Ligand SMILES: Cc1cc2nc3c(=O)[nH]c(=O)nc-3n(C[C@H](O)[C@H](O)[C@H](O)COP(=O)(O)O)c2cc1C
């Protein structure tokens with residue numbers, strides 16, 4: 001059994017998930033994909049089916065989990081915290097885990113219109129957030145050079161000399177912004193000064209996961 005668990009980015013897959021699948025040769029009797037999202041996932045799961053099929057993967061089970069939306073250009077994190085309970089995250093997670101344990105075969109699909117509308121949003125997300133998307137980040141004077149941003153970045157896109165600098169191979173995940181202990185990275189057009197950290201994860205776990213995937 002092999003599964004992919006990843007966030008929805010612009011009605012599609014984050015680029016690193018796409019790259020990973022494209023480069024992989026995987027064999028399993030049962031493939032599943034779980035996409036977390038914050039408001040509208042549209043045909044994000046269709047995207048992993050398409051990318052998977054080119055890599056010889058036929059998914060048996062796909063599903064979505066609605067979570068807090070950490071997309072700072074559109075959402076106020078304080079408001080997201082207030083909505084958290086109504087999203088019933090744990091209940092949905094239990095259902096997904098039980099489905100997978102029972103080897104359920106079920107693909108979540110949204111239909112033709114959603115598939116068509118998702119395409120331009122995927123392209124816009126790539127245009128605004130990938131590579132030079134970090135030009136929207138402003139490192140403020142309260143940066144103390146602690147390097148947390150460098151360590152949480154999944155793409156080695158941050159170098160801290162005296163303060164954080166970005167190398168223009170960004171994925172737009174905002175991990176550096178959300179985890180900065182000084183809240184020193186300002187995103188142009190951000191809706192919220194408050195930052196989000198998933199309470200079920202420690203900073204060390206995120207850094208360790210990055211170190212493992214880079215080694
Ligand atoms: C660049 C970017 C694009 C996003 N696009 C979407 C989207 O199209 N639809 C959506 O519902 N959530 C979107 N989100 C929100 C995340 O999918 C959501 O916050 C995440 O799945 C929550 O999981 P986490 O707590 O593990 O980060 C986006 C987030 C980022 C950073």
Ligand code: SF4
Pocket residue numbers: 139142143144145146147148149150160163164179180181182183184185
């Ligand atoms: S995490 Fe924040 S304070 Fe630390 S180096 Fe990065 S920007 Fe500066």
Ligand code: SF4
Pocket residue numbers: 134152153154155156157158166169170171172173174175176177
């Ligand atoms: S951590 Fe920051 S610099 Fe690194 S990919 Fe994510 S948004 Fe870009």
